[in-house]
Amino acid sequence: MPRTARTGWRAGLTATALLTAAALVPAPAHAEDVTDYAITVDPSARGAAIDDTMYGVFFEDINRAADGGLYAELVQNRSFEYSTADNGAYTPLTSWTAGGTAQVVNDSGRLNARNRNYLSLGAGSSVTNAGYNTGIRVEQGKKYDFSVWARAESGSTLTVSLKDTAGSLATARRIAVEGGWTKYKATFTATRTSNRGRLAVATAHDAALDEVSLFPRDTYKNQPNGLRKDLAEKIAALQPGFVRFPGGCLVNTGSMEDYSEASGWQRRRSYQWKDTVGPVEERATNANFWGYNQSYGLGYYEYFRFSEDIGAMPLPVVPALVTGCGQNKATEDDALLQRHVQDTLDLIEFANGPATSKWGKVRAAMGHPKPFHLTHIGVGNEENLPREFFARFEKFRAAIKAKYPGITVISNSGPDDAGAIFDTAWQLNREGGVDMVDEHYYNSPDWFLRHNDRYDSYDRTGPKVFLGEYASQGNAWRNGLAEAAFMTGLERNADVVKLASYAPLLANEDYVQWRPDMIWFNNRASWNSANYEVQKLFMTNVGDRVIPSKATTTPDVSGPITGAVGLSTWATSAAYDDVKVTSADGSTLLSDDFSGGAAQWRHSGAGDWSVQDGQYVQTDTAAENTMVTAGDPAWRDYDLRVKATKKSGKEGFLVAFGVKDTGNYYWWNLGGWNNTQSAVEQAVDGGKSTLLTKAGSIETGRAYDIRIEVRGRQVTLFLDGQEWGRFTDDKPAEPFRQVVTRDARTGDLIVKVVNAQPAEARTAVDLGGTRVASTARVTTLAADQDAVNTETDAPVTPVTSTFRGVAPKFTYTFPANSVTFLRIKQG
Structure with a gap:
């Protein structure tokens, strides 16, 4: 349904004019019937039930999240075990x-x-x-x-x-x-x-x-070998339904060999829970995937204990003996695989077994005679070899189900939200009747605004979804807004998406390997990101059931794909030649064989570009995104042709189109992800998301003919004369999203609205005849889209108020750039 009243005169405006007009035109004095949006609730329809465990937290020892972070130990390298195996700059006396x-x-x-x-x-x-x-x-x-x-x-x-x-x-x-x-x-x-x-x-x-x-x-709750209080309290304040641990890439990377005297208790071992329990002085330290040492002082016992302390379901993840996170190796050692399967059974006994059992006795000796009530366990994380992973996953699942039939065993779908690995993994999971599948993705805010309906079409009878890692690429308020809009879709599809957790959880500002992160800290303070405030608002106002509702939408004024063209590399040296851009009518827009230099190209600064032997060559194999561009940002409906040759390095090459500026473009990434796959990615305000992907690699020294055909919002890609793929980028980034839930405990209707645009949204709300109190408790998050919370300033902070105009039908104006929750008592 189109927007009411004002839609006609707004529909023809550009996006900028639309937002400016919305901000400048005041509401008429008698404007009850003039609204920007309408929300209609159907209380007679039955929506999805929402589990108490819907939202949780994902903990990984990344960004010094454990040692130097949540683990309260103040001494670094306390057992003199730092090694060059952990970090090339380390010695046993580091710190x-x-x-x-x-x-x-x-x-x-x-x-x-x-x-x-x-x-x-x-x-x-x-x-x-x-x-x-x-x-x-x-x-x-x-x-x-x-x-x-x-x-x-x-x-x-x-x-x-x-x-x-x-x-x-x-x-x-x-x-x-x-x-x-x-x-x-x-x-x-x-x-x-x-x-x-x-x-x-x-x-x-x-x-x-x-x-x-x-x-x-x-320490938190005065626990021995405990947790840093302010960080633990911030996590507890989220009221998470589960804690996923001990990580993502941390779980299934490193050597799959065992410790031994002969190997000198070698490091870079995959994370194994038995290394992390018992007296701390007897736990083995290990090299961390993220470039430092992990003491295992914060181990499986402490994870279980913390989950219990905050009332959350523990959700451990164990390695499946198939590496991921850019690595591609699967063990062929059946004895080692069986040992890991048995270790997983022992883990369940450690968590749930009586104090008289072998591993229950270890738990009891550590101070917890009662079971931890483990119900879910994940096997594997982001494997790039879906068939090899699933063959091993089935062995874990069969053994677990045979001994502990009540345990939910969680599989996964690889490292991306789409593509060949994702599709193959999901096919295997569906055919295998898996309980639940762990999905991971990190995309631009624009992607999250476009994909609110991602789970609307998922099979209601197939495996459930555990969205174990997700975040938009940044910690500004625009990122929080996009995530909030996406979360309304998660709740609407709570019958499919049973668990969801933003990731990563923690970042020490002086030891950052990954951005964005939910909670930031140093040795003296901690602070909530804008993303944290969104998560907390949703996690503490979930409700028990979705009340079906619909909302009007925003006119799409996106127009055709426009932009210049570009060439780039990523940790690779590559050569380009014979670049030609022609318009749809056949006229030449750009032609360059580099015989006269590269004067038509603009260099952003990264990489080392020069003309060599009539080719435009980038020679720095360490540089990432070395984009050079040519042409007019207003170009539309054109063909781009270029010859590209990989000379050396880790990946292939990148050819860009629709380039507006350094943060907004499309590119065809050929031989990306350590030369394992190719994809079309879209960058919006610096954040990238994948539109199309296929497995494959690029050969060194071979010249490839590339053609990209842009027509309106449809793009067709050709490699060596053969069509490689096509897509139509016509999904709008809808800024106005909502969901309504009911809280059975309080009797509240919770109307949750995201207005991710710099103009207020006057909205007609129809509760479908539901009898309600005349007041609502309102919680609002609103700020400039570029606002970022820091140690000394928190522009994104919840504000509570009371709205006194509630009725079965009422009008509410949602602020610009806002997330608003109205808790309304039913009469």
Whole structure:
């Protein structure tokens, strides 16, 4: 249904004029019948039931989310296990400064078989730890618990102190040490607040140290080996229905071999839960996929305990012995696969078994005799080899179902929202009768605005969807708005989408491997992103059932695809030649064989472009997105032809069209994703999404003939004279979205509306005759689309108010760039 009243005169305006007009034209004095949108609710229809576990959180040890983050340990590299296997810049003394004689030793005198390194200190020597970020954070009057495993001759003494450049931060402690490896403890009370503290341990005699630790006494719920309180409280405030752990790429990357004495307890091992339980000093450290060391101090027991503490369902994910995240390897070692299957069965026993069972006894010894009530488990993560993955997944599922038939076993659909891997994985999952499929995607805000209806057409009788990782590409308010619009579609399809979690959860601002992230922090503070505020608003106002509703839409004024053309590379050297652009009527718009140089091309700055032997060549194999462009941004309805040759590097080459500027374009990415697939991607305001994808690679040294035909909003692509694919980009980025749910506990109708445009939306709301109270409790998030929450400023913050004009039919004006929830009591 078109927008009412004003639609006629607005329909012919450009997008800019449309928004400007909407902002400038005031509502008439008697404008009750003049509205921009209409929402119609049908209370007689039965919508999808929404599970209590609909929304949850996804935790991965990325961006220092665990050590230096949620895990409250303040000492970095506490067991001297850092290695070049973790990071090329690491040594066993990374984060430590030694005074006097200090040497990291790995010999038979070690603390235990897994904690192999220890520090040998000479008499009169000391070591000082710098912690994370700017240093160790302590607050005046608060207590901090120190511990160390030490070995020394009888009569030896350790002096332990907290200090910064201004002096002491607490009274020093003297610890008498004698004999073999023993754990010693002390407590500090901070006399000053500092963000730059250092922990120093000095010895008057020869001594050996390991597991040097400092914890704030005030951890979340005062748990031992606990969590940083402010971060845990922010997660708890979301009221998540589940916690997915221990990660995504972290799960199924690294070596699939076992630890052994012969390998020196080799690192870069895939994440295995048994490495992470038991006494912390006996847990094996490991190389983190994201480029640092993971201590496993935050392990499976702590994940289960945290889930229980916040009332969330635990949802662990185990490796399926098929790598993903840009790696393509599947184990052929059946004995190793069976061992992992048994490890998964043991994990379920650890979580749910009685305290008398083998692994239930381990849980009980750690302090939790009662079961953790595990009901769901994921197998694998973003595998690029769907058939190899599914063959192994079936072995896990068969074993789990045979012993624990009540467990929901979750499969996945690879790393993208569409394409050959996705389609094959879903076909196998459907044919195999899988319980649930984990989908992942990170796309532009524009993609999320366009795909609100993604799950409308999913098979209602097939596997359910676990949307385990999703986010639009940024932490500005425009990203939060787009995600909110998409979430209304998730709720409308709650019979298909049973679980959903934004990802990633945490980012230490000084150790970032991935953006965007939900919660940001440093050693002294934490703050909510705009995306967090959206998630919290939805997660704390879910409701129990969808009440079917419809809304009018915004006129589509997108017009044909227009733009210049471009050439680019990504971690590759490539050569281009014979570029020709002709209009639909056959006239030549651009012709360049580079015999006279490259004067027609504009270079954005990245990469090293030059004309060599009559070709335009980019030679920097480390540079990413080296785009050069030519032509007019107003071009439309044209053919682009070019010859491209990969010379060296990781990927293929990229040919762009519809180029408006550096952040808005389309490109055909041939040989992307480490030269494993090709795709058409669209960039909108810098965020990219995939429109079409196929598996395949590009050969080095071979010249490819490329032709791209643009007609209106339809694009056809030809490779070496053969049609490679086509698409029509005609799906509007609808800025006005809504969903209505009912909360059985309170009796509220919850009207949830997203207005992702810089103009207010006066809206007629028809509740279908439902008797309601005259007031509504309103929560609004509204800000400029470019607004970003920081440590010192939070422009995206919820505002609560009361609206006193509710009736079975009423009008409400939703602010520009806003997410609004109205909780209305039914009469």
